Amino acid sequence: MSREAADYALRARADERDRISGDLLDLEAHTTYQVLKGASLRGTTERRWATAQDDLDVLWRLNDAYRAVLRRAEQIRASRARPGAEQLSALTELLAGSSVVLRVAARPVEQRSLLPHPDLRLTLDEAVIRMEAAFRGVTSALNDIDAVWNAVLPRLDGAEADLRQICDLERELGESAGLTAEASELARLRTATLENPLGSCVDPDLDRLTRLLASSRAELDLAITVKREFAERRENLVAALDLVRAAESEARLAHGAVVAKIALPPQAQPRGQVDALAAELDALDVSADPWVLRAKRLARLEDDARQAAEQARTTAKALYGLIGRRDELRGRLGACEAMAARKGLAEDPAVSESFVRARALLWSAPCNLTKAAAAVEAYQRAIHGGKR
Missing domain, CATH: 1.20.5 (Single alpha-helices involved in coiled-coils or other helix-helix interfaces)
Structure with missing residues (x-):
């Protein structure tokens, strides 16, 4: 290798070393990598990450050996402004020969052999190819784990936020929605996602829990609203029942006026609902049901009152229409x-x-x-x- 070729190779390898170092620093700074370093893993994820750590070990050992070769080459080149034949021969061996030595990693005693295990010798290019393969093995595992966490953890966070809001609403209402089992299930899903993201399928359970929590929160919101507005809504309901009573009275008058002029079947006789609705309101007043149930009953009663008034008006109109x-x-x-x-x-x-x-x-x-x-x-x- 000539002096110019050696200088060019050293510059190219220096750039390569800096790029590799930057990639390795980025890898170590990766959020998922930092989490996994101290995580308690199990199952498929534990096995996959163990393989990735083996790749990582090879990657760092190769990188150290690679950098050591370049340091030695740079020292030789820096020793003389114009390297002689001996220096150029040494540079050629380091830069083009099998100069990277990958020492055999120490193994547990049960995996050892008394036979010799020779170290692996590689050229700089071969070392880079090996490092690239190991790097891809690590990043592939990171990407797969990261994909699951990015998809599932925000949904778990949202469900847990709903659960916290439900707890706040329960305290304000003074009643329990009975979601202890769901809270435990949510904690189990988070543990499964964190410890074994590659082997856990939490989507169906999480979908069900998300819907249930959203429904419970909506019910509690409604219950609190009804509790605050109950007196006012009750008065409005009493007024609505008066409208039902008036509409049903009009329907009965229409029937009385029409039945003398038009032959009507027995089922045309208007049937009043106001007494039953009033009785339901009285029962609601003294009910000991939780506010969640009382809210549903009140909303249903309001709807029934509107429908009863509309039905009575429609009946009266239909009867007069016969004339x-x-x-x-x-x-x-x-x-x-x-x-x-x-x-x-x-x-x-x-x-x-x-x-x-x-x-x-x-x-x-x-x-x-x-x-x-x-x-x-x-x-x-x-x-x-x-x-x-």
Whole structure:
């Protein structure tokens, strides 16, 4: 190797050494690496990290041997401004020969042999290739573990935050949501994720716990709101029941007014709900149920009151609509009678008979709307010669 070639090789190796050193420092500073150094691992993760640590041991030992060769080469080059043949020969051996010596690692006595184990000798290029393979082994393990932690730990943090908020809400409400088992399960999932991220599948359990905690927190929030607003909401509910009572009274009046004019089936009789709703409110007043249950009962009662009032109004409107339907049929019959007169069919026996039957049904009390509508339809067909 010439002096120029030796100088070039030394500069290139120095740059390579600095780059490798930077990568190794970054590796040691990696957050997951720092956590794993002191972590209690088990299962698949423990085995994978043990393999990675073996790679790491080889990596550092190779790096030390590699750097030692470069230090020796730099010392030889620095010894003379213009190296002679002896120095160039030594530099050639160090920079191009099998100068990196990887000592055989000490083993536990049960793994030893009395036969000799020669050290491994490598060129600088071979040493770098070995270091690269070991580095990839370590970073691959780090990446796989890191991927699980990055995906699962934030979700665990969120679930634990929900649990803390639930505890705060329980203290404010003075009641327990009974989530002791869920808290223990959450702690177990965190331990499993930290100790064996590569061998634990916590997603289904964590999904279930997350949904349950979110639901419990929402229920407690509602319970606290109801507890604070109960007196006001109760007064509003009393007013809502008055509206139900008025609407049901109107429905009964409508039924009384219509049933004398229109034939109604027994099921058309309006059924009041206000008494049952009022009884439920009285029961809620003296209930010893937890506020979570009372909140649900109050919300359901408010909905039932709104629906009962709406149903009563709809019933009254439908009943009065039957009078309108009868009047509509009467008007339609009159229009058909005028058409029959224009066509000269007023004296036709069949047409006249259809008219009389329809009129008798429409002016009877109570009027059977179904039969009356059919009779008007028959009268109209008779006018058109049996065609509609």
